[in-house]
Amino acid sequence: MNGRPVNLAPGATDPQRIRNFCIIAHIDHGKSTLADRMLQLTGVVEQRQMRAQYLDRMDIERERGITIKSQAVRMPWEVSAGAQQGEGFVLNMIDTPGHVDFTYEVSRSLAACEGAVLLVDAAQGIEAQTLANLYLALDNDLTVIPVLNKIDLPAAQPERYAEELAHLIGCEPEDCFRVSGKTGEGVAELLDSIVAQFPPPEGNADAPARAMIFDSVYDTYRGVVTYVRVVDGQLSPRERIKMMSTGAVHELLEIGVISPEPVKSQGLGVGEVGYLITGVKDVRQSKVGDTVTGSIKGAEEALPGYAEAKPMVYSGLYPIDGSDYPDLREALDKLKLNDASLDYEPETSAALGFGFRCGFLGLLHLEIIRERLEREFGLELISTAPNVVYDVVLDDGTDTVVTNPSEFPDGKVAKVSEPMVKATILTPNDFVGAVMELCQSRRGSMQGMDYLSPERVELRYHLPLAEIIFDFFDQLKSKTKGYASLDYETIGNQDADLVKVDILLQGEKVDAFSAIVHKEQAYAYGVRLTETLRKLIPRQQFEVPIQAAIGSRIIARENIRAIRKDVLAKCYGGDISRKRKLLEKQKEGKKRMKMVGRVEVPQEAFIAALTSDTSSVDNKKR
Template sequence: MSPRAVAPLVPAATDPAMIRNFCIIAHIDHGKSTLADRMLQITGIVSDRDMRAQYLDRMDIERERGITIKSQAVRMPWAVADSSGAGRAYALNMIDTPGHVDFSYEVSRSLAACEGAILLVDAAQGIEAQTLANLYLALENDLEIIPVLNKIDLPAAEPEKYARELAELIGGSPDDVLKVSGKTGEGVEALLDRVVERIPAPVGDADAPARAMIFDSVYDSYRGVVTYVRMVDGKLNPRERIQMMSTRATHEILEIGVSSPEPTPTKGLGVGEVGYLITGVKDVRQSKVGDTVTTAVKPASEALAGYTEPLPMVFSGLYPIDGSDYPELREALDKLKLSDAALVYEPETSVALGFGFRAGFLGLLHLEIVTERLRREFGLDIIATAPSVVYEVTTEDKKTVTVTNPSEFPTGGKIAEVREPMVKAAILAPKDYVGTIMELCQSRRGSLLGMDYLGEDRVEIRYTIPLGEIVFDFFDQLKSKTAGYASLDYEPVGDQAADLVKVDILLQGEQVDAFSAIVHRDKAYAYGVLMTGRLRELIPRQQFEVPIQAAIGARIIARESIRAMRKDVLAKCYGGDITRKRKLLEKQKEGKKRMKMVGRVEVPQEAFIAALSGETEGKKDGKK
């Protein structure tokens, strides 16, 4: 704890001039959470006895993987001497944000609640793809940027080189770039002083009707929905009736306070403050992220702008292994949606898997984290089908169909055009790997947009690539081909027409919808061979031979057979006439033929799970 820290500061309402709202943005693994830990310790808001690494990462899955999934807001006190030498106590509201491209929506909401941002760069690795993406987000929000180099205590750190790189990127002098170590605490006090000095105080009308923006919310099983807000105008007090401006629902505030970092009740929230509200509401749909909270007695006439709705990039079917768990899965998704505003879902049914939900995610890691949270936090056993993206299919009779699931792909009629989503990918890597990166992108039907050198040895390569080509194993391939040095960021840039086909998997001539996929015509054969080969290993043998076929429409492109189990009907014949043996074999043959006509191949649950998870096997990476 620094001698500059003041007693925990949680007054009824702080003068807006004494408040500083800021967030920490960076590429994944550049030390945001470690720097936040040191700030909590130095300001004295968390005692040394209670301190633990990644203090603000509340989920087990965050701590295990070392990644931040949820933004966390915390208020810290900090004293700065004024011109007379007396210490003035400031309230610093900090939001620690995720660094992964799949959670950029969390970052965009956090930026809207702040006036400034600390742009953190690893002094051993330099600027990465997500550093640039988050910087552009902050600049769009007109935030004050404080450039900071972290991990200067590492032997491999090159602070002077990367300070020049950072200064060139955002404009200014390399001397303005602060050098800190989140691990040892070196330079963190100077950084807190810079936050007070450079980041502007929040602006709002204290006498206007209350308006607060909901930037996050979580579900507490004991207290109901906990809503995190940033006050813009007016004031909110305990026991006051509030109104949600989008739903017009009214509630009474049972508790209002700030996270410091544990929930600390206060006598109200004023202009510029960041805090939480508890109304006891259990219905998770009543607290929508981006909504405006006002008072019921004197409501505001105009709502705040809110946030742009996130567009799901990847779709997957989520099905309970036990069909009776369907209501529990619906309730679990409702609660997850509250803490993860980027998750979208709607009910769907599958012939093979029963009732479930079609869910939309921002990327493959987002899908993986959501399924993991459903298993851990709600105790559900679920199957996630192979991820797919959204296609626009136009038939020859001018009908347009939006396809999020291969089973929705039109059949029978002639297809005039299929349009697939495209993304603009930015890849940062050492210049030695330019050739291998270009080769990988071109094999995924990418088109080169341009190339820029960020320094003497680092290059940014920009491509447009079909989203369907990068959602599976593109990032893994990129990492393995560049010895782990490359970093990737992408954003949607519309769609384009492509030669895409639907590949169906047939068992005994019957289509199994869960294994269908939409792929480029050039890769259809490879997908057919892969899936038929995988299912031949996974499906148990029957009393009759089972053909596994991959087909495009009526044309079979690949086939494997599961050989029949054969009972030895000649075991009881110790000799005798050959006609006796032939008669028994013919009888067996007839029986198998009849069984094949009426027999239905049951695909065991384990085979479904293994075949579908095989699509993303080895592709579970938390770090882009």
């Protein structure tokens, strides 16, 4: 082993001895496994306590094998080679998610660092999210160290991918580190290089304290736990601090570092990353991106925060039991603290009752939030079909932003614009034709194509977001035998020929089933949903028509036949007029019932119909 762990007391560290860095990569390229080896090498986790993916704390992360939340950890390290041999340093490492839905989590982590380790799987090479995370790091002016992981795999081709990586970053192939997160090979040398290449944090130790909140969690017993990166000055226990955006003043009950479990300290100085506990129970008082300063002689100017995350997909969340509504509100408040990109507001539905319209960064984000609400807070929920945000302009010039199809205006529509994304697809050159065919079928327009190497192609498309949020990724994977990777970012709105499809049960609109779709796909959507509902809704005492309509025009129809009681059961023979009289009486009764009866739609039908389109949600690793 090259270096060895050393003890450096938190709160008393010279900024020149601190290195703040994060690990960024595409999904499944080994970020969490490399972080495990670093924890072992630096001695902050004993061998008997070690487990795989140590920093993935949530059950859902461990089950799916993906990182959802960034985790910061403080590690001591003594350099064993070069000019700084024998010197002790503190490494603050942040393990970040790799999925495109959690890019906001990555961007907040990058703002707390001076350097980034760009990890690439030596058996798979550069993927779409590798590029996206690299550009994020360069936008934040971070020093980047290229690293090839998984060199112990039989399929690894480090020389080939070192050339690709060097071409991308603008360095020499031999500058790319070769490590194995599984065996630990090359990790000690990488830690030495992190000390040598990454700059120490800059800040004024004598200025008033300023610390940036980059994350926060809710603890049932201790209230809000806030994670901060100190930029200027120093924070000490029992000091009174002020949140600059809200002006709220609190007393610091506890301050410390994560190593990787919470360790109390006597304070945090310039460049240090740690946690604060003020005993606050109101989750809204600890906003991610806010600046913490002293309440007496505090800083005048706040640190630049983070750009607000813009939701890309909206879905309604409703409790199956209406009395759980207050619990759902409280649960969302607590999750909002832990996930700054979650957006929600109350809404009501005639069919589903009271609930919340929630904004997500993508379908995996929606699925994770829903699963966390059900697991961590014991709620049973229905989520409506996801949809994107549309901008609708009427003939009279009225402009409406539509996040829910039921809000679509009834007047004469002049134009509808939908969000567009710039998609980057990396694929082996054998599958270029299949990928182009898929993108064109989803109303995509090609923007360019580059060969990264003789075998790998980068395709760039402009696509409607609504076309890729459902099963686009699954289709892409199946058409390329699993080799393609996708990354996308929003690029504004574009006009499109879109219509609202309503579902009518016995002539009444059911708002929960409304959808905004492209005109060419409206008929297929109407047929599919009416057929699904015919199978799901139980037969009533009277015949129920299920219709799909655009405005007043019916485009698809199915009938649920009435339950017919055998009123002739007691008529053994006899006059035919007696039988006819009984049948006519039954028909009259059904007519009366149809006038006053309402169609009862069971909850199962809502759940099945609203999730039938989302059954192909990508809940696997991308």
